[in-house]
Amino acid sequence: MVTDPIRLVISSGFSSFVPINSWKRGGLALSLWKRKFSERIICESETKTSREELLAVVGGGAAGVYGAIRAKTVAPDLSVVIIEKGKPLSKVKVSGGGRCNVTNGHCADNMILAENYPRGHKEFRGSFFHLHGPVDTMSWFSSHGVELKTEGDGRVFPVSNSSSSIIDCLMSQVKQKGVSMQTRKAVTSVSIANNGKFLLNVQQQLADNDERVEADYLLIATGCSRQGYALASQLGHTIIDPVPSLFTFKIEDSQLTELAGISFTKVKVRLKLDNVQRNIPQLTQVGSMLVTHWGLSGPAVLRLSAWGARYLFSSGYKGKLIIDFTPDLHEENVKSILSHHKHQFAKQKVYNSYPFDFGISKRFWCYVLNRQGFGGDILWASMSNNSLISIASILKHCTFEVAGKGQFKEEFVTAGGVSLSEISLNTMESKICPRLFFAGEVLNVDGITGGFNFQNAWSGGYIAGTTIGRLAHPILDHPA
Structure with a gap:
C-alpha cells in the first residue's frame, strides 16, 4: 500500500x-x-x-442528494460530502402542497417530455431523459420502498400523500451509502489548487472561522440560490440572469376578485405583450384556471407564465390576458346556443337562466352580464341580436389587464442560470472545467408545473453521479 x-x-x-x-x-x-x-x-x-478521492456536492436539494447517492452507488469507496446552507430537501418538503409531485407519468415519449421545459426543450430532445427518465425515477423510488400513484393529469405522488415519504427514503439512502451531510454551511468561494483539485472555502453559520475543503470532483446543485451562480462564475461559466417563472397573474378587476374560488375546467388563455410582436405559439395555453382574491391562477396560467417569463420580466409584468371560456365551441356556435336559450326561456330573467353548455357557474355568468352592462331585471325576450353577439364575444375573447405577478409558493422556480451550451448533458460535466458538474435548477432549465422540475433534478443528479462514479472507479460500475 x-x-x-x-x-x-x-x-x-x-x-x-x-x-x-x-x-x-x-x-x-x-x-x-x-x-x-x-x-x-x-x-x-x-x-x-x-485511489481514495472526494466528491463535494454543494446543495442538499433533490439534484444534489440524488446525485450523491448515485455516485456513492457506482463508486462505494468514493468519499462524498454534501454541503447545504439550510435544511436538506427543503423544497421537496413543501412541493405539491406538502405531497411532493415527484415526476409526471404521462410523458413516455421523451420528445414530448422535453416540450414541457420552456428553457431546455431543445437540449432535452437528446440523450438526457434516455439516460434517466420518469419511468426510471418511479422505478428507483418504488424499489427503495416508496409506493407511488399517478393522478389523472399525470402528476406522480407518493401514495402516502406526504413528502416525508420521499425525504425519508432519500435520507435513508444517504445514511446507508455513507454520504456525509454537512448542514448550516455555505461554500463562499471556489478555486483550482496547484494540484488541479477544487479548493472550497466553507463558512459555517455562527462561526468566526472558515474551513477549507479540497475535492477531486465538484457537483454544484444549489437550485436557484445565488450561491451556485457565484461559484459557477468563479470557475469560468456564463450565468444567464435569473428571473421568476411559474407565477400567478395579478388582475385589477374588483368584480373578478369577488369571484375568488371559482374554477374553470378548460379555458384557452393568450398573453399579449407590447414588447412581443411576433407570434409565439407557447404564449397561448389551454387548461384549467382558478380565480383568486388577487387575480388568476391554475395550470393554464402557470404554464403561460413559464413560457412568457422573460417577456413578462422585460415588460414589467404588464400586458393583456385574453381568455376563451368556451374553447371547444366556435363563436357562431356560442351565439346559436344563446339564441336557442332566448327562445326557450323568453320570459325568464337573464340573470337567473343561462345555457349549461358553457360549463360556467352562475356567479361567473352574472359577472359577464355586469361587464356588458345588462341589468338584473332584463328578460331573455328583451335581448337583441347584438346583445347575444356581445355576450358570445366576451365569452370567447374576454380581456383582462395584467397588473403584476403573484407568487406561486409551492414552486420557487426561476428561468436562468448556468448556460446549457457550456454543459455536456450526457455527462453533466462542464465543458470549461474538468471534473466540475452541475444538476438541477442551477442550470438555465425550468419546467412547467406538473412534476417536470423535479424530473430535471432527478435526471441531472443521476447522470452526474453516474459519470463521477465511473471516473472515480473506471473499472467498477454498479447499475442499481
Whole structure:
C-alpha cells in the first residue's frame, strides 16, 4: 500500500504537505494548536490509498442528494460530502402542497417530455431523459420502498400523500451509502489548487472561522440560490440572469376578485405583450384556471407564465390576458346556443337562466352580464341580436389587464442560470472545467408545473453521479 503524507488544509488560507516524521519530531502541532485564532485542521489518514478521492456536492436539494447517492452507488469507496446552507430537501418538503409531485407519468415519449421545459426543450430532445427518465425515477423510488400513484393529469405522488415519504427514503439512502451531510454551511468561494483539485472555502453559520475543503470532483446543485451562480462564475461559466417563472397573474378587476374560488375546467388563455410582436405559439395555453382574491391562477396560467417569463420580466409584468371560456365551441356556435336559450326561456330573467353548455357557474355568468352592462331585471325576450353577439364575444375573447405577478409558493422556480451550451448533458460535466458538474435548477432549465422540475433534478443528479462514479472507479460500475 502506498501512503501519502498528512495533508494540512488550514482555514487561514494556506495549504502545505508535511512529512509524517517531521510532524512527530517537531513542535509544529503544538504551535498550531496555540495559534491566537482558532483554525480548523483537516487531516487525511496516514493510511489513505492513492485511489481514495472526494466528491463535494454543494446543495442538499433533490439534484444534489440524488446525485450523491448515485455516485456513492457506482463508486462505494468514493468519499462524498454534501454541503447545504439550510435544511436538506427543503423544497421537496413543501412541493405539491406538502405531497411532493415527484415526476409526471404521462410523458413516455421523451420528445414530448422535453416540450414541457420552456428553457431546455431543445437540449432535452437528446440523450438526457434516455439516460434517466420518469419511468426510471418511479422505478428507483418504488424499489427503495416508496409506493407511488399517478393522478389523472399525470402528476406522480407518493401514495402516502406526504413528502416525508420521499425525504425519508432519500435520507435513508444517504445514511446507508455513507454520504456525509454537512448542514448550516455555505461554500463562499471556489478555486483550482496547484494540484488541479477544487479548493472550497466553507463558512459555517455562527462561526468566526472558515474551513477549507479540497475535492477531486465538484457537483454544484444549489437550485436557484445565488450561491451556485457565484461559484459557477468563479470557475469560468456564463450565468444567464435569473428571473421568476411559474407565477400567478395579478388582475385589477374588483368584480373578478369577488369571484375568488371559482374554477374553470378548460379555458384557452393568450398573453399579449407590447414588447412581443411576433407570434409565439407557447404564449397561448389551454387548461384549467382558478380565480383568486388577487387575480388568476391554475395550470393554464402557470404554464403561460413559464413560457412568457422573460417577456413578462422585460415588460414589467404588464400586458393583456385574453381568455376563451368556451374553447371547444366556435363563436357562431356560442351565439346559436344563446339564441336557442332566448327562445326557450323568453320570459325568464337573464340573470337567473343561462345555457349549461358553457360549463360556467352562475356567479361567473352574472359577472359577464355586469361587464356588458345588462341589468338584473332584463328578460331573455328583451335581448337583441347584438346583445347575444356581445355576450358570445366576451365569452370567447374576454380581456383582462395584467397588473403584476403573484407568487406561486409551492414552486420557487426561476428561468436562468448556468448556460446549457457550456454543459455536456450526457455527462453533466462542464465543458470549461474538468471534473466540475452541475444538476438541477442551477442550470438555465425550468419546467412547467406538473412534476417536470423535479424530473430535471432527478435526471441531472443521476447522470452526474453516474459519470463521477465511473471516473472515480473506471473499472467498477454498479447499475442499481
